[in-house]
Amino acid sequence: MFARTLILFLATASLAACVSAPRQVVQQPQPAPAPARVQPVPPPLAPRATNVVPQGLRDDLQALWRAFPGKTGIAVRRIDGDWVVGQRGGELFPQQSVSKLWVTMAVLEKIDRGELTLDTQVTITPEDLTLFHQPLAARVAREGTVRETVRTLINEALTASDNSANDALLRTAGGPAVVNEFLRRKGLSNIRFGPGERLLQSGIAGVQWRQNLSAGRAFQAERARVPLDRRRNLLSAYVADPIDGASPEGIVDALARLARGELLSPASTRLMLDTLGRTRSGPNRLKAGVPPGWQFLHKTGTGQDLPPVSTGYNDVGIMTAPDGTRYAVAVMLAETTAGIPARMQLMQAVSRAVGRWHQR
Numbered sequence: 593m594f595a596r597t598l599i600l601f602l603a604t605a606s607l608a609a610c611v612s613a614p615r616q617v618v619q620q621p622q623p624a625p626a627p628a629r630v631q632p633v634p635p636p637l638a639p640r641a642t643n644v645v646p647q648g649l650r651d652d653l654q655a656l657w658r659a660f661p662g663k664t665g666i667a668v669r670r671i672d673g674d675w676v677v678g679q680r681g682g683e684l685f686p687q688q689s690v691s692k693l694w695v696t697m698a699v700l701e702k703i704d705r706g707e708l709t710l711d712t713q714v715t716i717t718p719e720d721l722t723l724f725h726q727p728l729a730a731r732v733a734r735e736g737t738v739r740e741t742v743r744t745l746i747n748e749a750l751t752a753s754d755n756s757a758n759d760a761l762l763r764t765a766g767g768p769a770v771v772n773e774f775l776r777r778k779g780l781s782n783i784r785f786g787p788g789e790r791l792l793q794s795g796i797a798g799v800q801w802r803q804n805l806s807a808g809r810a811f812q813a814e815r816a817r818v819p820l821d822r823r824r825n826l827l828s829a830y831v832a833d834p835i836d837g838a839s840p841e842g843i844v845d846a847l848a849r850l851a852r853g854e855l856l857s858p859a860s861t862r863l864m865l866d867t868l869g870r871t872r873s874g875p876n877r878l879k880a881g882v883p884p885g886w887q888f889l890h891k892t893g894t895g896q897d898l899p900p901v902s903t904g905y906n907d908v909g910i911m912t913a914p915d916g917t918r919y920a921v922a923v924m925l926a927e928t929t930a931g932i933p934a935r936m937q938l939m940q941a942v943s944r945a946v947g948r949w950h951q952r
Contacts, residue, residue, distance in 0.1 A: 643674040649949035650677050653942065660938050662928030663831070667840030668946055671848040671910070671918035676841055678922075684782065684837030685924035686904035688893030689753045689873075691836050693908075694785050696746050696867075697850070698765045698774040700860040703742070710743040710863075714760050721806040722789040726756040729806070746867060753873045753892060755789045762788055778855055782842030786835045796830045796896055798822050820898075827898050831927050834904075843908050844920035851910055851918055865889055868909070877907035878921060881940030883947035887912040893924075900929045907939050911946055919946050 653666050657679035665685050667678035702708045716738045721729050728748065731738050740748075740757075742764065748757040765771060771785040786792045793811070794801040798818040805811040815823070846855075853861050874892035882888045888911055895904020908922040923939045930938075 645675045645677045646949040646952055648952060649945055652945040652949070653678060656938060656941050656945070660928070660934075661930050663926035664928070664938075665840040665922070665924040665926070666942060667844045667920075667922045668942070669841075669844040669848050669920045671851050671920055672916075676844060678840055681841035682782065682839050684784070684834055684839055685906070685926045686831060686834040686893075686895050687784075687836045687838045687924075688895045688904040688906060689755075689758075690838070690843065690891050690893035690906050690908055690924075691785055692749050692753065692758045693846075693891055694771050694775060694780075694783065695758055695762050695765060696750060696864060697855060698771045699742060699746065699761050700856050700864060701774060702765060704857040704860055708742060708764065710741060710746075712742045712764070713739050714742060714745060714764050715739050716756065716760050718806075719803055720756065720760060720763070721803075722755040722759050723793055723806055723811045724755055724789075725752075726754055726806075727752055728754050728756040728760075732756075746863075747870075750867045750891060751870045751872050759789050778849075780842065780846045780849075782839035783846060784835065784837050792836060793896065795835070796826060798826045823898055827896065827901070827903060831903055834926075838924075840908075840922040840924050843922045843924075847908065847910055847920035847922075848918075851920070865910075874907050876936045877939040878909055878923060878943045879907075880936065881943035881947075882911055883944070885914045886947060888943075901927050902929075902935075903927045905935050911943060913947075913950050915951075917950065919950075921946060 649668065653668070657664055657666055663680070665678070665680040665683060667676060667681040669676040699708065703710060716728060716732055717736070718732055721732060728738065740760070742761070745757045745761050748754040749761055762768065762771065768785055768787055775783050775785060790801050790806075794805070797815040799805070799811065799814050805814055849855050850861065850864065855861070856864065868889035868891060869887070871890055871892070874890065877892060878890055879888050888909055890907055890909025893904055893906035895902070897903070903926060905925040905928065906923065909920075911919045911921055921943060923942050925935060928935065
């Protein structure tokens with residue numbers, strides 16, 4: 593009995609020793625960490641210079657200006673930057689139909705103020721017709737009296753450069769004094785607005801305006817009776833100090849402010865820019881040199897000729913690159929003996945140069 597008890601005690605002690613003895617864990621050696629790869633840090637991208645005129649553009653514009661005969665003004669402004677470049681940019685040049693821009697803006701400001709609407713009806717009769725390019729005159733001749741909305745008149749004045757449509761807008765705005773006041777209040781310097789199409793053109797030609805001169809080619813026939821010396825003197829005086837004068841820099845500054853929404857409400861700004869994008873006149877002026885893929889909107893102007901001199905041959909507009917960068921451009925020929933193809937080629941070369949030096 594004693595022996596059995598001893599064997600049981602020894603077995604129990606042996607089992608307890610097995611349970612309580614700690615287990616030895618063998619640590620496997622860890623591999624040394626791989627050295628960290630040092631990535632080279634690229635240098636920061638240089639910010640695009642928005643306030644430095646590309647020297648190549650400056651040189652190109654100067655070369656074009658020097659080679660072209662007559663009094664020429666050129667200005668290019670980067671709208672989203674802070675530079676302007678050109679030749680004779682601060683001098684006054686005849687605007688002719690470029691001045692339709694300011695009439696439309698004065699009307700749109702009245703709409704912004706609630707004094708007019710785009711659906712306001714305007715009456716045009718034979719007594720309201722002007723001269724030169726006025727497609728509206730054909731309707732008045734057929735119907736006697738035409739009623740059109742302000743919206744339609746804006747479209748025809750800007751896209752077709754209809755002189756009678758523009759004069760109807762001018763009358764609706766309140767006359768030349770209202771347009772000049774708009775220019776003054778908005779701080780659009782070096783831009784004048786003249787007395788309206790009839791008085792402007794008859795004054796340049798030395799003709800006393802009568803309303804019957806608006807029919808057909810009656811004005812041209814009356815102008816042909818003015819002695820040539822008188823016409824030359826009056827035309828030279830107009831070019832030297834144009835009553836509707838504007839500087840190329842003044843115009844590109846105004847276009848830049850329009851594009852940035854600083855002159856009109858957002859709705860009126862969109863309407864103005866969209867309408868100028870549908871301009872049908874001058875397809876072979878600045879527009880023909882705009883690079884593929886760019887957007888372009890513009891307004892032309894064309895003055896009177898007294899061979900061999902042509903005056904007031906203009907195109908101004910806004911070029912937008914595919915990356916969204918915008919440039920305001922103005923080419924204004926106060927007087928030149930160059931033919932129409934050469935004038936167009938100059939303008940195309942200017943817009944082509946803007947595209948060529950973009951982002952360089």
